Amino acid sequence: MIQVRGIHKSFGEQHVLRGIDVDFHEGQCNLIIGLSGSGKTVLLKSVLGLHSVDQGTISFDGRVLGDMGKKEVKVLRQEMGMVFQGSALFNSLTIAENVRLPLDFFGDMTEAEKDERVRFCLERVRIDPESFSKTPAELSGGMQKRVAIARAIVLNPKYLFCDEPNSGLDPETAIVIDQLIHEITHEFGMTTVINTHDMNSVLEIGDHVILMEKGVKAWEGTMEEVMDSDDSAVVEYVFRSNLFKKLRAALKKA
Amino acid sequence: MIYRFLDGLGRYFLFLGEVFHKPEHGREYLKSFFRELELLGFSSIALVSFISVFMGAVLTIQTAINLDDPFVPDSYIAIAVREGIVLEFAPTIVSLILAGKVGSNIASTLGTMRVTEQMDALRVMGINPASYLVLPKLFACLLFNPILIVFSMALGLVGGYYAGDFLNLVNTEVFLSGYFMEFNPFYIVYSLTKATVFAFIIATVSAYFGYNVEGGAVEVGKASTKSVVAMSFTIILFNYILTDLLLQ
């Protein structure tokens, strides 16, 4: 479990995160939703330690980020995987080399074991072996996302972070990616945190949903609760679109 | 303006501090070093060859025309051409050209990695991007640029000889003997010192500009241009300083 307590983050004058308390649960997909600019990415990067926070604490199963020595941070880093919004694959390396890089740096495996692990992860995200030696530029956006997921899980992380994993993908591929992340999370008991705009993801995989609004947590609950909630923040965010308004009306009738 | 320059200079040195971290995974750095050698070094050979041959040729033609006097033996023309190539044209001009080719490549590669979050990806993995990305490039430049410069000297001399021969400007035997007359070996030391310092400037200044890009593709292009300006400026400045220190 990741516990976030009272974090604040400003960039110059701009106060982006204004005191956030939230728990991300183990073995669940924790979804952060909210309007563009509400601070989702900044929250995610703060939890990852890519931004230093001005105030507050973040702890990973009791280990507090910031109180740790260099060695402990290093151990923690190897327990984290991240899927970036634009995939962030290294374009000078092949697909297999991308996935292999964390193993080369941190795995104490033989070459054969590394090959095996790379193959396992890439096959797990359904990349066929013909693509292993291609470069990222030769793959479609959806495939790049899948490779990014493979790279993120190659060290068997406890914590998986995804920044808008299905942005820029067609609805069908988006569902495939969502389900892939969901399966992996449950299969390996990871604590997964996902930023998303996509209401469809919320209904597909939202084990735990957190709604952000202007740098604060406005609401949290499960995907079932999202549909029933009368909370004004949820109603305002989720039921802006006519589709969801009608859906909700129909549900209430039934 | 002055404030901005000093601020940038300070940041540059802080950046160098980050780059010169002891690599913990030597093998990975070494792998990357060989990739960079290919990318930054070998790929410049053709360009440097082309430039050097024609540079030598032009130097011979100009010198021969200017020293067109029956009392000046052709060997003197050769000496002038040789000193021109060894002291200035090979180390300085070729370094300026490498700043344009290799330096802008480094700046745009790193800039692209920055704006597409590849640097963040490295940091999440616990890899220091400054050191992992820049050190191999720096050592590739430090090793390979001096080799390119020596190569350029040789080809410059060849180009100078053939231009003289081909255009019938000199007596080739006398000219060739001039290449070997009154040679001061320290000039080679001076030249390679310059080449090494310039290689350091090219790799680190371009990396600094690329590493600190903020924004998107447009900013990457701008950073690449700015880095070429900064490198050229610094190279010319250090050319003066080193010449003053070493040749006086």
Ligand SMILES: Nc1ncnc2c1ncn2[C@@H]1O[C@H](COP(=O)(O)OP(=O)(O)OP(=O)(O)O)[C@@H](O)[C@H]1O
């Ligand atoms: N590195 C930074 N420097 C300065 N300001 C930043 C930085 N990163 C984010 N911000 C600001 O913080 C605010 C929140 O940005 P953030 O990227 O977290 O939004 P978001 O919720 O992820 O939006 P989106 O859904 O569009 O990705 C924005 O107003 C942005 O301008």
Ligand SMILES: [Mg+2]
């Ligand atoms: Mg975002």
